[in-house]
Amino acid sequence: MTAEGTPASNVFQSPKAVSSMKVTQKTSSVESLASFIFPDIKALHEIRLESSVALQYQEVTVHGFEIYVVEQWAAERKLSTVITSYTGNSQDTIHAVQVILPKDPEKWPGRFKEYYEDLSIFAKARVMPKGSLFITNLATVPSTLNLLHVECGDVRAIWKDFEINFDLKRLRCGGRSALLLGGTSTAAEDKFGQLYKISIYCGDRKGQLKELEQNEHLPNLEKNYHPVIELVTILQICLYYFNLYHSAKDGLLCDKTEVAVAKFWEKLAKCYFGVERPRNEGISGPATVAALISLVLSCYYKLQVEDCISSKDPFEEEEFLAGIYNFQKKYGITRGTNPVYLDDLTLQKLFEVSAKTSSSDIFKFKKVVKSTVSDITGKGNPMHLCNEILTADLDTMVRNIHGGSIGLLWKGKGRLRKNFYRGYDNFCGIKFSRGNPQLLLEKQANEVSNDGSDSQESSSLTDREKPVFDNNLARYSTSSSSVSASSMFCNYDKAIYATNFDLNKSYHGEYFRRNSFPFLSDSTHDPILEPKKSEGKLCGLHRSNSLSQIQEIVEPWSLPFDPSLVRMARDLLKINNIVQSQEREDKERRNYLGENGVYHAGHDHSGENCVDFDHLITDLQGCHQFYNHKVKKLEDDNKEVEKKQILLFGEMKALSSLTSKFKYDMGILDMRMRDVEESISQFDKKLGAVQKLLVDQGLGKVLGSELLVDKEQLERCLKEFLEAENTKYEGVCSKMCNKKYFKQLQNDIKTWTSWAFNKFFNKDAKLTDNGEGI
Structure with missing residues (x-):
């Protein structure tokens, strides 16, 4: 049996070479680990280093360096946002993480490769006693980048303040970029409260956060909760519901959030609010906040009306998405295995169904008079709120907020989101420590030294323990034959290698073997030269036990071994096949084109009429250009x-x-x-x-039968009521109140008084005259 396919470089290797090769491989595998220092702890958190169990790492302090946060990289959400600079001053210290990784960055696990690609653009590795640190020359940094110096040297200590100030700046409430790593200013907080109607220091909110911290055992809840971060996080969750934002929902107002807000105004706000985006508004101004949150709340109340959601807070992502899925499944608009979100079809169906429900629901009598306790207290019902809350005015939206995470944000009374602790607090409070990197490096150095001594001992042992061959086997002299004796006889077991005794027989058997083709041709024979067989017989062809494809695997050679004569025969067959194919191509070319490679018209090559290939090539080129033009068109x-x-x-x-x-x-x-x-x-x-x-009151029968439908009839009835003679006491009083009647009454009284006076005095005068006369 032969060792076919064995590489020539491995055929004549001695046991000594093999053992030294194994030692070298072992040494290289041990030396492949090295120590690297990374000050960008935020990037390590995004890589999920703390969840890796295959790596060993620990936190270290390095002197003589300082770190900077690049504002633009943070806005772009790049993996690397921190650069390291060398100062040489021992007072400058940075806090970093020492990680044991392979020396070759191509072998780094997970997203470490991506992180290395980002680092290699602007930094170079510098070997230090504790490990390799990637250093950046500040002179090569573009002037357009805002570098924020981290004086404490620890990103975790300043990242929360950076996020708050960065958001306030992009909300047009903050100040300069140089102040992003310090505490928030009072002026910025007051401006934020005026624009967004949110109080930074709300007593009710603090009290409720303290209760939650005590009852639910949530550490540092009041410290980690900030209204600015919470507002931006809620906006990112809303954008995620509409499939517009797919990055981390950590409250950082990044460039991706800005792009998503622009898409929201372009796709949804114009249709559902009928207004354009205010020109003087920033990335997420009051109109954007009101429109985005009110649309999500309207959809949430509509899902409640349709009995598709049971969550008490629309900003609990898993439960809200489950409600959307229930609604889509209820009305047959599911999207298969694709992610669930509020797409155009779902929004259209939701508004259409809710409009039908509002016109036929039992609660429709509440649209005129508020009669229930919930209406009196201001909470309302979902049927009422799903229509009223849809607005782009922030004041109107705030009036219709009742509880939940946004109730806690705006009014100080509500509940906390379940996934609140998935944000920046995990990164700021985490401690990186696993294993003992120093011990691992020392162990590696000891193994390297031990492997060097072991390699020398193994080489001497190999020389001493060479195998002794069987003296009973006959040896052929190399002078009497051109073939070595070791190629004719086996060095170990005669029974195994007895079939290889007759070298010429083995060689000729392989070289003149029958032309049976495996499924993948081994290039030892040309299919054109094989005898043609019918298709039916070819399908029924049965191969004998030919192991040409798997023989190299099932019949391996062990050292020392003989040269493979079968491999020689196959190589000769391949060479012969290539030569015959090339000769056949040359012959056909000469037959058609002549000896000089030029076609001669009228000349009969190989006994057959030749075709004018130039004409055919010209026609083919024309067809190609024509169809190529058609394809382009x-x-x-x-x-x-x-x-x-x-x-x-x-x-x-x-x-x-x-x-x-x-x-x-x-x-x-x-x-x-x-x-x-x-x-x-x-x-x-x-x-x-x-x-x-x-x-x-006595207007009369005629007025009682008429309908007072306009102003003229009413005035005519009142006039007749005042001027009627047969009125009751109310009519007399009304008539006496009239100016004309009062004047007439005054004249009548004067006339009656004068008549009575004249009559009385005239009577006495007549009596006097009579007495005198008597």
């Missing part, structure tokens, strides 16, 4: 059709959104019309009551 048409299709899809989405908004507005208009009709009916009832009252 089709590609241009395809691109134009795709552009039109994209525009059409966009118009269709906008039209569907407008349709859902129109249906929703029609439902609201229908409700308003019902309110008007009910108000008119109430006015008719009141008008009938007034008419009845006037009839009861």
Whole structure:
């Protein structure tokens, strides 16, 4: 048996060489570990170093260096946001993590490779006693980058203040970039409270946070909760619900959040609010906060009305997404295994269904009069809130907030999000320590030294313990034969290698073996030269026990061994096959093109008429150019059709959104019309009551039979009421109050008084005259 396929470099290696090779491999594997120091603890947290059980690391302090936070890199959410600079001053210290990693960065696990690629762009490794540290020359840093010096040398100590000041700056409430690593200013906090109606220091919120910290055993809850971070986190959760934001929801107002807010105004806000984004507003101004949160709250109340969600807080992600999935499943708009979010179809169906429910629900009588206890206290019902809370005005939205995480944020009364502790506090409070890196490095150094001594001992032992060959086996002299004796006889067991005694027989048996082809050709024979067989016989061809493909695996050679004659035969067959193929191609080329490589018209090559290849090539080139032009034209048409299709899809989405908004507005208009009709009916009832009252007061039968439907009839009835002679006491009093009647009454009194006076005095005068006369 032969060792086919054994590489030539490994064929004649001695046991001594093999043992030394094993020792070298072992030594290289031991020496492959090295110590690296990383001051960017935030990047290590994003790489999830604390969850790695295969690496050993510990925190160290390094003197003579200082670190800087790059503001733009933090805004872009790059993996590396910290650069290290060398000062040489022993008073400058940095806190870093020492990690044991392979020397070759290509073998680094997980996202360490990505981190190394970021570091290698602006930093170079410098070997130190504690390990390799990546140093950046500040002179090579572009002037457009804002470098924030971390004086304490620990990123964890300043990162919370940096996030708060960074968010305030991008919300147009903060100051300069140089103050981002310090405490927040009072002016910035006051401006934030005025713009967003949120008090930084709310007594009710502090009291509730203390209760939660004591009852639920949440450490440092009051210290870790900050309204600015919580507001940005809620905005990022809202954007995530609409499939616009897919980064970490940690409260950092990054560039990705800004892009997502712009997409929200472009895709959703115009359709559901009918307003443009305010031009003087920042990344996330009051209008953006109100529109984004109110749309999520409206969807949350609509899901409650549809009985698809049971969560008490719309910003608990898992439960809210489960409610969306229940709604999609209920109305048959599921998206298979794709992520669940509020897409255009779901929003359209949600608003359409809620409009139908509001017009036929049992709570529709509450739209005029508030009668329940929840309405009196201001909480309202989901049917009422899902329509009223949809607004782009922050004051209106704040008035309709009742409990939950946003209730705790704006009004100081609510509950905390379940996933609150998934943010920055895990990074700021974590301690990196696993194993003993120094002990591992010392153990590696000892193993390297021991392997060097072991290699010398193994080489001497190999020389002493050489195998003794069987003296009973006959040896052939190399002078009598061109083939070595070791190639004819086995060095170990005669029974195993007896079949290789006749070298010529083995060689000829392989070289002139039958032409049976494996499924993958071994290039030892040319299929063209094989005899043609019918298709049926070819399918029924049965190979004998030929192990040409697996023989190298099932028949390995052990040292020392003989040279493979079968390999020689196969190599010769391959060379012969290549030579025959090349000769055949040359012969065919000469037959068609002639000896000089030029085609001669009218010349008969190989006994057959030749074809004018130049003419055919010219025709083929013309066809190729023609069809190539057609293909380019089709590609241009395809691109134009795709552009039109994209525009059409966009118009269709906008039209569907407008349709859902129109249906929703029609439902609201229908409700308003019902309110008007009910108000008119109430006015008719009141008008009938007034008419009845006037009839009861003595207006007459005619007025009682008429309907007082306009102003003129009412004035005419009142005039007749005042001027009527057969009125009751109320009519007389009303008539006496009239100016004309009062003047006439005064004249009548004067006339009666003068008549009575004249009559009395005239009577006495007549009596006197009579007496005198008597």
